[in-house]
Structure formats: structure tokens, C-alpha cells
Amino acid sequence: MVNLLDPTNVITRMFNLRKYEDMYDYCRNLLEKTPDDMVALQNISLSLIYLKRYEEAVSYCDKVLEIKDSDTYALKNKIYALESLKQYDDVLALCQKILSKNPNDTWTLNSMGLSLNQLDRHQEAINYYDDALRVDPDDVTALMNKAISLSHLGNYKDSINYYDKAQMIDPNLKEISLAKSRLFEKLKMNDEAFLAAQGVLNKEMEKIKNDAKKNKCSIFHQFCDDEFQKYDSK
Template sequence: MVNLLDPSNVITRMFNAGKYEEMYQYCLKMIEKIPNDMVALQNISLSLIYLKKYQEAITYCDKVLEIKKSDTFALKNKIYSLENLKQYEKVIELCQEILSFNPNDVWALNSMGLSLNELDRHEEALACYEKSLKIDPNDVTALMNKAISLSHLKNYEESIKYYDRAQHVDPSIKEIPIAKSRLFEKLKMPDEAFLAAQGVLNKDMEKIITSAKENKCTVFHQFCQNEFEEYDSK
């Protein structure tokens, strides 16, 4: 039977209800009784993050890290706070710390890459995303941010490929069709730019373009015809 009065359960209910101020006050009372209560300290930092009090959150993350230097939860909360404070060099240091005891932490690799991007160190950021993708080839965060890094480096063709891979994994990401379309425009490929904007995957573009040539019509007309036929078949 679940103990509803157990502090962890009380905190979870407050968090799920979005009652971050109440959660913060509840945890403060816990550390009045036991100053080194890890559950309370961790959740004070978490509540402060949701209250957008990032500098205060870091203070409590540091209290946890004084007790347990390698506490991943505290390190990640501190990284998130530092990102919001735009202290990217410090983020990189902490990500390296996590990776020193867990080289396969994809979250740390991606966070490090994002901070390197913010510092215009896009080549170094690419290396982080490449490591992430070796661990998980379908990691959408790494795929998206590798595409962004490649775009910054003006490697538009490769950037499109990684946007397309991300779109294949998660077609619901609305930013991808627009980003792909703009890159095709930079490459002076208007037909592909149009199709990308409609959410067409790269592998399907050539079929539509070829059909348009065979039918002696525009790509726009062919796309509309295909859409009509698909709708009519349902």
C-alpha cells in the first residue's frame, strides 16, 4: 500500500500539480529538521528551476554536490540553471565532469554541444553530436543540432540530410520542413524547397519531380495531383 504521507510521494504530487512554491516551502521545512536531507535538497533545486530562480537553484545543487560530488541529478539541474543564465563555459565544464564518469551520457553530450553552438564553436559541437549518434543513431536532439551546426558552417547539403533523418524519426517536429526548405533555397533548388515546405521526405522528392517531368507539369501540380489521388483512395 502506498504511504501518501511519505515525503517523496507528497513532493511528487505537488510537482505533478505544478505547485512549485508549495513544493519549495515543504522541502525547506524538511531541511530544517535534517539539513542534509538529499530528497529535500534535490527537490528544492528542482522547484527553484521551475520558479525560474536559477541562481538560487545552483546554491542548492552545490549543497548536494558537497555531499555527493558525482550526483548526476544535481549536476544536470545545475547545468540547466547555468544554461538559462547563459554561462556556457561553466556548462561545458560540468558536462565534461559527467562524461568523465559516464562517457555515454547522451544528455551531457547534447548539452555540451548546445553550449558550444552558443559560443560559435560549431566544429566542436559537431563532435559532441557525432558521439551521441554513435550511441543512439535516432537521437532527435543530436540529429537536429547536428543539422543546425552544419548549417552554421554553410554545409547545407549535409545539414538537409540530418534534418531529414530527424524528420523520419519524428515527423511531428514543425520546424524541420521550414528549415529544410530554406536550405534548399540557398542551394537554388526551388522544387525541392517547395516540397520540403510541404513536409515531403528527401526520398520521396525525386519520385514527385520525375513524375512531374514525365507528365509535363509543374512540381506543384504533381504534388497536388498526388495528394488528391491519395485522398480519393481513402
């Protein structure tokens, strides 16, 4: 039987209901009774992150790390808070600490890459996204962030390909279509830019272009005709 008064269950309910102020107050009361309560320390920092009180969140993470200096949960909470404070050099140091214990932690590999991006160290960032993709080739975060890094480096064609891979895995990410379209525009590929903006995958573009040539019509008209036929067949 679940103990509804167990602090972990109480905190979980508050978190799921997004009652972050209540969660903060509850954890603070626990800490007044037991200052080294790890459940309370961990979750008060989490509540402060959601309340956007990042400096306070860091201070509670530090209290956890004084007790257990390799606590991954506290390290990741601290990383998130420091990212929000734009303290990217400090983030890199914490990421390295996690990766020294677990070099295959994809969350940390992506965080490392993101901070390197923010520091305009895009080529180094790509190395960490590649490490994440070796662990999980379908890591959409790594795919998109590598695409962003490649774009910063002016490698637009490869950037488009990585965006396309992410789009195949998660077609619901609407921002990918716009990003691909802008890159095609940079390459002066206006037909592809139009198709990308409509959410068309790279592999589907060639067929539409060939059909348009065969039917002696514009890409726009061919796309519209294809869409009409899809709609009409339902």
C-alpha cells in the same frame, strides 16, 4: 501499499500537478528540519528551475554537491540552470565532469554540444553530437543539433540530410520542415524548398519531380494532385 505521506510521493504529486511553488515550500520546510535532506535539496532545485529562479537553483545544487560531489542529478540540474543563465563555459566544465565518469551519457553529450554552439564552436560541437549518435543513432536531439551546427558552418546539403533523418524518426517535429526548406532556398533549389515546407522527405522528392516531368506539369500541381489522390482514397 503506497505511503501517500512519504516526502518522495508528496513531491512527485506536486510536480506532476505542476505545483512548483507548493513543491518549493514543502522542500524548504523539510530543510528547516533536516538541512542535509538530499530528497529536499534535489527537488527544491528542480522546483526553482521550473519557477525560472536559476541562480537560487544553482545554490541548492551546490549544497548537494558539497555532500556528494559526483551526484549526476544535481550536476544536470545545475547544467540546466547555468544554460538558462547563459554561463556556457561553466556548463562545459560540468559536462566534462559527468563524461569523465560516463562518456556515453547522451544527455550530457548533447548539452556539451549545445553550449559549444552558443560559444560559436560549431565544429567541436559536432564531435559531441557524433559521440551521442554512436551511442544512439536515433537520438533526434543530436541529429537536429548536428544539422544546426552544419548549417552554421555553411554545409547546407549535409545539414538537410541530418534534418531529414530526424524527420523520419519523429515526423511530428514541424520545425524540421521549415528548416529544411530554408536550406534548400539557400542552395537555390526552389522546388525542393517547396516540397520540404510541405513536410516531404528527401527520398519522396525525386518521385514527385519525376512524376511532374512525366505529366508535364509543375511540382506544385504534381504535389497537389498526389495529395488529392491520397485524400480521395480514404
